[in-house]
Every structure is written in C-alpha cells, then in structure tokens.
Amino acid sequence: MVHMPGYYEFACPVKILSGNQALSNLPYEMGLLGATKALLVTDKGDVAAGLVGRVKAAFAGSAASIAAVFDETPVDSSDKVVARVARLYRDAGCDCLVAVGGGSCLDTAKGANVVLTEGTEDLLAFQGAERTTKPTKPFVAIPTTAGTGSEVTSAAVITNVDKGIKMAITSYRIYPHVAILDPKMTLSVPPRLTAATGMDAMTHAVEAFYCLQKNPVSDAFAVAAIRLVLDNLVRSVEDGANEQARLGMANAALLAGISFSNSMVGLVHSLAHAAGGVAHVPHGVANAIFLPWGVEYNIGKCADVIAELGPVMGVGAASASAEERARAVVGALRGLTGRLYEICGLPLALKDTGVKPEQLEAIARAAINDGTLAMNPAEVSYEDALAVLRKAF
Numbered sequence: 001m002v003h004m005p006g007y008y009e010f011a012c013p014v015k016i017l018s019g020n021q022a023l024s025n026l027p028y029e030m031g032l033l034g035a036t037k038a039l040l041v042t043d044k045g046d047v048a049a050g051l052v053g054r055v056k057a058a059f060a061g062s063a064a065s066i067a068a069v070f071d072e073t074p075v076d077s078s079d080k081v082v083a084r085v086a087r088l089y090r091d092a093g094c095d096c097l098v099a100v101g102g103g104s105c106l107d108t109a110k111g112a113n114v115v116l117t118e119g120t121e122d123l124l125a126f127q128g129a130e131r132t133t134k135p136t137k138p139f140v141a142i143p144t145t146a147g148t149g150s151e152v153t154s155a156a157v158i159t160n161v162d163k164g165i166k167m168a169i170t171s172y173r174i175y176p177h178v179a180i181l182d183p184k185m186t187l188s189v190p191p192r193l194t195a196a197t198g199m200d201a202m203t204h205a206v207e208a209f210y211c212l213q214k215n216p217v218s219d220a221f222a223v224a225a226i227r228l229v230l231d232n233l234v235r236s237v238e239d240g241a242n243e244q245a246r247l248g249m250a251n252a253a254l255l256a257g258i259s260f261s262n263s264m265v266g267l268v269h270s271l272a273h274a275a276g277g278v279a280h281v282p283h284g285v286a287n288a289i290f291l292p293w294g295v296e297y298n299i300g301k302c303a304d305v306i307a308e309l310g311p312v313m314g315v316g317a318a319s320a321s322a323e324e325r326a327r328a329v330v331g332a333l334r335g336l337t338g339r340l341y342e343i344c345g346l347p348l349a350l351k352d353t354g355v356k357p358e359q360l361e362a363i364a365r366a367a368i369n370d371g372t373l374a375m376n377p378a379e380v381s382y383e384d385a386l387a388v389l390r391k392a393f
Contacts, residue, residue, distance in 0.1 A: 003305065008215035011172060012258045014141075014152045018181040018251060020243065023054060026098070026140065027062035029178045033138035035096030037067035039089045041109045042100040046144050047071050049188040055100055055142065068092035077104045078159040079167070082111035083121045089137075090116070096138040099176070100185075102197075103148035106141050110156035110174045113137055117173075124160055127167040132174065141176035144185045146236075146249035147197025147284055149204060149257015151179035166277070168371065181254060183246035191237045191344040196284030198233040198249055199337065199346070201225060203272075203287035204256035206333070207265040210298060210305045211375040214263040221259035226312050228252035233336070237343050266376030267367075268294035271388065274366035279355045285347055288340070292333045293392050299326045301378035350393045360389045 017025055030038060042052055052069065059065055070085050085108060089097070099109035113136045114126055126132055141151035150156075155170045189197070205225035208218055232248030239245065271294065272286035281289075299306060307325035310316030313332040316325035340346040347353050355363075364386040367373070373380055 002216055003214055003219065005215055008213065010215060010217045010262045011154070012152055013172070014175050015178045016152070016181070016254065017178065018247065020183060020247070022180050023058050023142070023182040023185065026055065026058045026180060027064040029140060029180075030064045030096050030138065033096065033177055035138040036064045037092070037094045038064065038096045038098045039085070039092060039094040040066050040069045040098045040100060041073060041085055041105055041112070042069065042071050043073040043105055044071055046101050046105075051100060051144055051185055051188070054184060055098070066098070067094050073101060073105045073108050075104055076159055077108040077111065078161045079111070079121070079123045080161050082108055082115055082123060082158060085109070085112040086115040086121070096140065098140045098142065100142045100144060102143065102145040103150045106143065106148070106150040106176070107156040107158055109139060109141070111158045111169070113139055114169065114174060123158060123167060123169070124163070126169050126171075129170045130172070131169070132171045134173070136173050139176045140178045140180065142180045142182070142185060143250065143253070145189055145193070145197045146186055146246070146253040147200035149201065149253045149260070151176055152254050152257045153261040155261060179254065181247065181250040183243040183250060186246045186250060187241060187243070189240065191240065192346055194240060195233070195237045195340040195344050195346040196282060196288060197253070198229060198236065199288035199291065199340070200284035201249070201253040201256045202229045202233070202336070203268050203291045204260040204265065205229070205252075206291060206295060206309070207268055208256065208259040208263040209309060210302050210377060211264050211266045212377060213375055218259045218263035221255045222263070223312055225252045225256035225259060226309065228255065230313065230336070234339055234343065237340060264375035265372050266294070267297060267373060267380055267388070270367045270370035270373040270376070270380075271363070271385065273370050273372065274363045275350065275355065277366055278363045279353070279359050281350070281353045281355060285353060288337050288346055289348065289350060289353075289392050290388070292330050292337065293388050295333060296327070296330045297384070297388055298376065298378050299323060350389070355393070357393065360386060360393065364389055
C-alpha cells in the first residue's frame with residue numbers, strides 16, 4: 001500500500017548530468033549559469049588521484065576557466081576553512097564555485113557560498129533551517145565518492161572551531177545548481193571506502209523509506225536507490241575499474257540523497273553521528289554497523305512499511321506476516337554487510353572500529369540529542385539507544 005500523508009513537501013532543484021562523458025559538459029553548464037571563472041574546491045587526495053587534472057582538462061578550448069584552486073579541504077570542514085575559500089573566491093575574481101570531492105568538499109563549498117552571498121563570516125548565524133535570505137552564487141558539484149549524496153541535498157555540516165560544535169545548515173538556497181556524475185571520478189576509491197560510502201547511500205535510502213516525513217515521491221527515489229546499491233555495490237568493491245558499476249553507485253548515492261533530504265533519516269544516523277563525534281568512527285562505517293539494528297528496532301512501530309522493502313530486496317514470502325517480512329529485510333541487510341566484510345573487511349561491529357565499552361554511554365547520550373532522531377518512527381530513550389549500541393558492539 002502506498003503511504004499517502006495528508007500533506008508533504010518535496011524539492012530537488014538540481015540539474016543532474018550523469019554518464020561516461022558528463023564531465024566534459026562542465027564549461028557549458030557554467031555558461032548557462034552566466035559564469036566563466038571558477039574557484040575549484042577540492043582536497044589533496046583528489047589532486048593526487050588525478051581527478052583535478054581531469055576537471056582542468058574539461059576546460060580545454062572553452063571560454064570558461066579555473067581561476068583558482070583551493071585544495072586544502074580537511075576531512076571535517078570548519079568555519080575557518082570556509083572563510084579561507086570565500087576570501088580566495090573574492091581575491092581571484094571568481095564568479096562560480098566548482099566542488100570536486102566527497103561530502104566535506106561539497107559542504108565547504110556550500111558554506112563558502114553562504115558566506116559570499118550573505119556578506120558575513122559568521123556561519124553560526126545560519127545554523128538551523130532556512131536562515132539564508134539571498135540567492136547563492138553559481139555552484140557545480142562533482143562528487144568523487146558515491147555515498148553522501150551531498151550534491152543534491154539542502155544541508156551542510158561544518159565545524160565551528162571556537163565553540164567546538166558541528167553546525168548543521170539546511171536551506172533550499174544552498175543546493176548546488178548542477179550535479180555532475182562521471183564514473184571516472186570515482187574509479188580511484190579503494191575497496192573498503194567504496195563499501196563504506198555505498199552503505200552510507202543504502203542507509204539514506206532505507207531510513208528515508210520508513211521515517212516520518214516519507215511520501216510517495218521520496219519513496220520512489222529511495223526504492224530506485226536501494227535497487228542500484230544491490231545491483232552495483234558488491235561489483236564496485238570487487239572490481240573498482242568497472243565503470244558501469246561505479247556509475248550505478250553514483251546514481252544510487254544521488255537518488256538516496258534526494259530521498260532523505262526530503263523525508264529525513266532516524267535512529268541509525270543519530271547513532272552514527274554520535275559514534276563519529278565521540279569515537280571518530282567514519283560515518284559510512286558507522287551506518288553500515290547500525291543499519292540492521294536500527295531497522296530491527298523500528299519493526300515494532302512500522303513493520304508493514306519495512307516489509308514493503310522485501311520484494312525490492314528479493315526476500316520475504318508474500319504469505320508471511322508483516323513482522324516476518326520486515327525481519328527478512330533486516331536479514332538481507334545483514335547479508336549485504338557480511339558480504340562486504342568478506343570482500344574488504346568492512347567492520348560489522350563497533351569493537352572492530354576501536355570503540356571502547358566505556359564510550360557507549362557517551363555515544364548514547366549524544367545520539368538522543370541528535371536532531372535526526374525527531375523523524376524516527378519509534379521513540380528512543382537513552383536506555384533504548386544504549387541497548388542498541390550494546391547489541392552493535
């Protein structure tokens with residue numbers, strides 16, 4: 001049965017270019033946005049992997065150019081980094097942002113766009129939802145991992161160095177204008193990182209399918225994303241040079257990003273955010289560990305909805321009860337993470353990531369204060385979160 005809420009909102013204003021030669025269209029897309037001088041925001045890893053060179057080559061023979069390159073984006077971006085990017089943009093006379101990288105590079109460009117547009121370096125003033133007031137600068141996102149979906153989301157997470165907090169900024173204004181998915185941009189991602197980012201995409205899609213703001217449009221994107229992950233993630237991990245599998249995963253991450261930025265995520269993400277903050281567990285790894293446990297936790301509240309994913313995943317007999325079919329979905333997710341563990345050693349338990357038993361209480365406290373928990377179908381107390389963490393340990 002299609003879940004039809006009494007009211008819902010859905011947005012994705014991003015133009016999407018996907019395919020084997022998608023990158024070659026970058027100068028043309030800049031022209032459509034009225035831009036000719038790009039500031040390229042990236043990191044040292046993508047420079048070393050030759051990906052920035054690929055982007056530069058796309059400008060050959062065009063009227064557009066890369067006026068400056070910022071390649072010092074850290075793993076977790078901060079307001080200080082964002083301020084440096086904005087200064088470089090102004091100093092080099094740029095009229096467009098081109099972000100090349102993973103979630104941190106894309107979030108850095110989003111933050112810099114807010115600083116440039118609003119004429120302030122105080123990003124804290126824009127923490128929360130819809131605090132921006134002005135149209136942003138032309139912005140093209142070129143992801144080099146297949147996981148966050150940040151190229152099509154309205155959110156950015158940026159650390160405030162002085163206060164020691166992670167600022168979440170969400171606004172319809174900070175979407176990139178164009179997202180370019182080119183499989184050649186993800187070929188160099190190593191197997192375990194491919195697995196972790198792929199499970200990040202899977203978590204986005206699965207949680208989006210059953211969280212409280214779900215709607216028929218987000219459901220369609222979530223289901224398409226799940227199918228693409230099932231078809232392409234293991235192939236991408238086993239054979240990183242498989243461009244078709246890489247393109248499938250790039251689209252899975254994008255579709256999952258569109259879905260969850262409209263329907264939101266829940267318990268799995270709150271635990272993953274908390275484990276990242278307290279114990280520095282990489283986000284995709286944490287999501288992979290928590291996903292089966294988080295889905296299982298919600299069966300008591302929405303078994304019928306979770307059960308609808310059974311046919312998508314090829315599990316669960318039609319004659320079985322909703323709870324049995326929902327548990328088959330959990331089993332399928334455990335089967336996928338187990339396969340990834342066999343292939344590349346993707347951790348299956350928190351203890352395999354260096355988390356200590358004495359850290360679980362702090363993670364549980366952080367999780368129940370995480371904003372993503374508001375959209376989880378089932379209520380989650382501190383004791384509930386701690387119980388799930390102990391199972392996942």
